[in-house]
Amino acid sequence: MTGQVIDGKAFAADVRAQIAEHVVRLKEENGITPGLAVILVGEDPASEVYVAAKHKQTLEVGMASFEHKLPADVSEKDLFDLIDQLNADPSVHGILCQFPVPDHLEERRVVARIDPSKDVDGLSVVNAGLLASGEKGLVSCTPLGCLMLLRDQLGNMSGKEAVVIGRSNLFGKPMGQLLLQENCTVTIAHSRTADLPEVCRRADILVAAVGRAEMVKADWVKPGATVIDVGITRIPHPEKPGKSKLLGDVAYVEVAAVADAITPVPGGVGPMTIACLLANTLTACCRAHNLDEPSGLTA
Numbered sequence: 650m651t652g653q654v655i656d657g658k659a660f661a662a663d664v665r666a667q668i669a670e671h672v673v674r675l676k677e678e679n680g681i682t683p684g685l686a687v688i689l690v691g692e693d694p695a696s697e698v699y700v701a702a703k704h705k706q707t708l709e710v711g712m713a714s715f716e717h718k719l720p721a722d723v724s725e726k727d728l729f730d731l732i733d734q735l736n737a738d739p740s741v742h743g744i745l746c747q748f749p750v751p752d753h754l755e756e757r758r759v760v761a762r763i764d765p766s767k768d769v770d771g772l773s774v775v776n777a778g779l780l781a782s783g784e785k786g787l788v789s790c791t792p793l794g795c796l797m798l799l800r801d802q803l804g805n806m807s808g809k810e811a812v813v814i815g816r817s818n819l820f821g822k823p824m825g826q827l828l829l830q831e832n833c834t835v836t837i838a839h840s841r842t843a844d845l846p847e848v849c850r851r852a853d854i855l856v857a858a859v860g861r862a863e864m865v866k867a868d869w870v871k872p873g874a875t876v877i878d879v880g881i882t883r884i885p886h887p888e889k890p891g892k893s894k895l896l897g898d899v900a901y902v903e904v905a906a907v908a909d910a911i912t913p914v915p916g917g918v919g920p921m922t923i924a925c926l927l928a929n930t931l932t933a934c935c936r937a938h939n940l941d942e943p944s945g946l947t948a
């Protein structure tokens with residue numbers, strides 16, 4: 650038996666098409682163009698690729714894209730001045746600072762400076778608190794993308810055992826909250842969890858976000874489980890010199906033989922991150938103008 654492959658790339662393209670349709674209507678009926686501002690500090694090569702992809706996809710769905718590239722040694726004051734300017738700009742509905750930032754800046758302080766209603770990464774304490782209280786805010790993009798894939802795959806998740814490996818603010822904690830909202834019984838496992846394989850074997854839904862390549866083995870997975878792999882580790886390609894290869898947190902081939910459904914890496918969760926960023930920007934724009942929000946694109 651081989652589990653069904655959950656095609657995040659195709660799903661993300663579908664989400665972007667829905668967003669593009671909504672953006673056309675916003676422009677025609679209300680004369681409004683949603684705008685997304687992305688701040689990149691320094692020259693981290695992976696971040697440059699992600700920011701370029703965000704810019705391209707923002708334009709493709711018909712939104713306005715504002716890119717701000719700052720030198721690696723930018724002061725906190727200069728970065729905050731830019732954020733304040735974007736907070737006050739009515740043509741900007743979403744703001745994010747690409748992570749990681751250089752060591753002299755603190756991600757927590759950067760996020761806190763962004764107006765929560767424009768925090769399309771959903772990382773501010775305000776948005777994290779709204780999610781934890783079951784209230785309407787903006788939800789972190791990668792967990793929101795996983796939720797969309799899971800809803801599509803499983804429909805009703807009520808009563809299912811869900812295990813999330815990883816407890817970061819960016820992913821593990823919001824993912825746990827979202828699964829709780831779906832009435833799952835949720836365990837957030839982490840590096841100090843005793844007997845992690847045994848905890849994982851309980852899961853009907855297993856979400857791995859640890860950043861350790863192929864850590865989750867087939868004998869950690871309950872037969873018939875749905876497995877979501879959030880990890881992305883780049884390694885030198887074993888057969889193609891000079892090329893690289895991406896690995897997830899899950900040993901894909903062996904786990905696919907046990908699971909009912911599984912996301913691949915690449916082409917699973919990754920593409921959903923940017924699609925959900927655009928969804929959050931559209932949501933933020935509709936809220937800013939007191940217009941109906943797009944359905945199916947929020948938690």
Ligand SMILES: Nc1nc2c(c(=O)[nH]1)N[C@@H](CN(C=O)c1ccc(C(=O)N[C@@H](CCC(=O)O)C(=O)O)cc1)CN2
Binds near residue numbers: 699748790791915
């Ligand atoms: N402010 C933020 N910083 C970072 C976030 C974030 O959500 N907000 N997440 C990651 C990077 N990221 C988006 O920013 C991101 C990661 C991966 C992908 C993706 O499509 N991955 C592809 C593979 C791409 C490749 O070849 O490298 C896949 O998995 O198929 C998109 C966006 C950290 N920083």
